[in-house]
Amino acid sequence: MEQTETLLALFSRERVPLNQTELSLTLSISEPTVKQRMGEIYRKFSASFPELDNHQGAGKSRILHTKLKQKYYQPSQPVVAPYPEEFISIIEEKIRRFCGRQFVFETFQQFITDNPHGYFTIVGDAGMGKSSIVAKYVSEHKSPCYFNIVVERRNRPELFLKSIRRQLIDRYELLKSEDADLPKLLATVAGKLTAGERLVIAIDALDEVEQEAGENLLHLPITLPNNVYFLLTRRPFNLGQRRLAVSPGVPVKDLDLRDEKYMNFNQDDIKEYIRFFINTDPDYKDRLRNWIQTHSIADTTFVEQVANKSENNFMYLRYVLPAIANGYYNDLDLKQLPDGLQEYYQSHWVRMKMESKPGQLMEIVLYILLEIGTAIPCEMIAGIAKVDECDVAQVLEDEWVEYLKKQNLDGEICYTIYHASFLDFLKCKREMDSKRKIFKEVNQRIAEYLEKGMA
Template sequence: MKFAPLDPKIIPLIIKHAPKAGELIVKQAQKIEAVNKILQDLDLNPTQIPDDVDLVYVYALVEYGVFKPEAILNVLRKKRIKDNFWKAYTSNSPFQFLENTKDFLKEHQELERKILINRLDLSAELEEFGEVFISVAKRTASGKFKPYPDWDLDVFPKEFKALILEKTRLFCGREFVFEAFDKFLQTKPKGYFTVIGDAGMGKSAIASKYILERKVLCYFNIFAEGRNKPKQFLASIRQQLIKRYGLQNEENSDLPTLLQEASEELSEEEKLVIVVDALDEVDKEGDGNLLDLPQNLPDGVYFFLTRRLYSQENKRLTVSSDTPYDELDLRKGGNEISSREDVKEYIHLFLRMDKSEIKRWIQELLKKQDNGASGEVITLDQWRQEQDPPFSQIEFENLLAEKSQNNFMYLRYVLPDIATGKYKDLSLKGLPEGLQEYYITHWKRMGMDQDNKDINVKILFILVVRGDAVSSDMIADILYEDISPIEEILDQWIEYVTPKKVEEDRKEKTYYTIYHRSFLDFLTKRPKLDQNKNKKRFQDVINKIDIFLDIDF
């Protein structure tokens, strides 16, 4: 297929909305507003995308291009590039598109020079554009764009790509964090920088946004998936360093050696940044630093770390006197005020969403087309106006931010709950206060306060004791129950447990974990799940867990 010529107005309109020089983290509301205005100026409907390949390319270029350097836009607007993109899309060969684009730039040295001047990672930019195109194509629901290709140019480790994109989909603010880290990079020759905050304060989203914008190396410790061990961390970072810096014969090198070798490949102004999320979820092996992080770092090497609040004995990060270390606590001083403003901006985003945008966001969040989002939804603004008495928008944002206690995780779940009608009989003032009270509503919805739900209690006990994934058939064996009623209960808990299908012995099994470490921590403190206070109820279960799961009590 050959593309039609691109409307010459598109690039100037996109450039018109470019950010101020040096601006990195763009406010989501600002970007949405700019995209809608550009599309309207082009006489295109922002919400009704035509079933046309040329126009989908235009929509994708606008959504991708807002706040992007003109250099990459002038490449993507070229007809040859568009033709190569569609050929790669329909043949599921993104790497061929990358190679074709590199060949094109060799023939157009002025465009190539501008890409280099802007220090653009071509692979990352082409991957991001492809992802945006696929997102737009899916919104047309047209068969001509199917099957959707696996548009992966290995910019991020594959195991973290979906997480990074999900965490940054509705990212807001946090400029004060990035500014603090940028200052650390500018004033320190190397070092560790740690962001500290309570569960749900957006630490993983901050890490993801920095990774997405700066295309740096990364690792996410995920307790629920068992992805939190030093050997796993080293294997992932080793592979990324070898690939990024072309290191030779380093397949068995330790982290200090790898960092030294990589630092020697850096130019005078270049810095090597590695983002490591959730140090609090690390499996603590030995007595040394968490993940065996080095006490000494070579010049030009920086770690951006995130973790929950810790006691001094659990810090487990000792650095040498010549390796700078700094912390930013999201809960303290001016940071708390900045976090409150970011929370209000996040709420403001939802107030501006129409029903179709709300429904699409909930479907993406739940990864399940028939779980709440398939029915009728209401907008947050509609719910605001139905309050008695109704609140002004500013009052509403302030009150909901206060309810959230500056907690993004609270909003991530309460806002779709409002949209799907779970709080239709409650006023704003009747919403849960903060994450802990919200977890109490989880507890009640799971039937834990009902005396006739003994099997529910035992299933949850197994999940809590296990900590990470356990299969439904294993739970059935422990409780001496059929699998069907066990899975029926677990399916009812889809908001609170995460299912994952795994093929074992040519059979598909479903494993379940508590959806977030902070909710698991909440459950471990519930008296009803305390084995010492419920010995009669749990004795048989404990004996079988000891046999099946090899857990010592």
């Protein structure tokens, strides 16, 4: 105990140990007693630090101080959240059943290895897993990130810059950067990177960005400092919509998931995803296996045929496999499953009797969510539809639950359309169904509700 007390007193100053006289005064003991205690301390630590035995005369306390600090002291670091709070739910949901895509990560890593900086874009149709790839990369590398989400109105340049600025300031302790633009932020961060360190900023769904034409999407810089990379995703653009101009010499690479050379990789990943559902997924594996056995189908046949029906679309599987497990296809064989995501949406639309009973509450609720375009509570939907809130809750929680995203906003449960592909499906219905006047009626009810709220 006496030696421990002496050692703690010796290093009570962080940078320079106390000398023997200072220790004597601090501990109220004689200097010979201090010398005797320190001799025992040096003897015990010499097994770990032989330098103490080899050093003669004064200065042993400094050697011990240096060695202990090197071995045990870790300076406090600011606690930085792995990714912004507003994206935690989407990242966790996207990586929950993540499978495969190793060829994408390997190609991106090779791009980083081969280039001092640059833009790498993953291109693919809705439902091909682009957002999941970004979420997986961010979860593993803790990269700064931004997810453009049109149904949440989280898709404007100023919101992107605000989020990325805050992430970079917190991560790299940037001073006086609250108003800095993106090129200045990147230059400052690049100056702080250590040897071998790189900054990768991941941005999902450039095609969902709402911005006036004439500038790079999200005002992404045309030049990049060394060791700074962007990992981007988007749906296919035509040439006039690309809107990512860079200076000559800035490396740019697109990986198009639809490319024929990735066909086998995509098929392998799709099959791995199906096998995960039937063998591992805690929510559906037992019921899926029961369906397979009841229909006397071999596992390999089930995987092959469902993979072919999916048309390499993970969103299709996200809907169809639970639908099979829940008994929606008990009276069908695999050949009768819908082909592709849009056909699945249409088959569900028919199954819910949306064609035979137009104008019913289920349809009105969906069109309200489509026209509002942002997350709203059940109470507001009921107010617009002019029906009982319990009836709307049943639609939200039962009939269309897998197509909607439920989130807690300021203590209130709100709903939006889950995926952009279903949003596209509903927009197509709006365009093809213009004769039925239901959209005019829905928009009129929305206007009346908002006017009443402002009165």
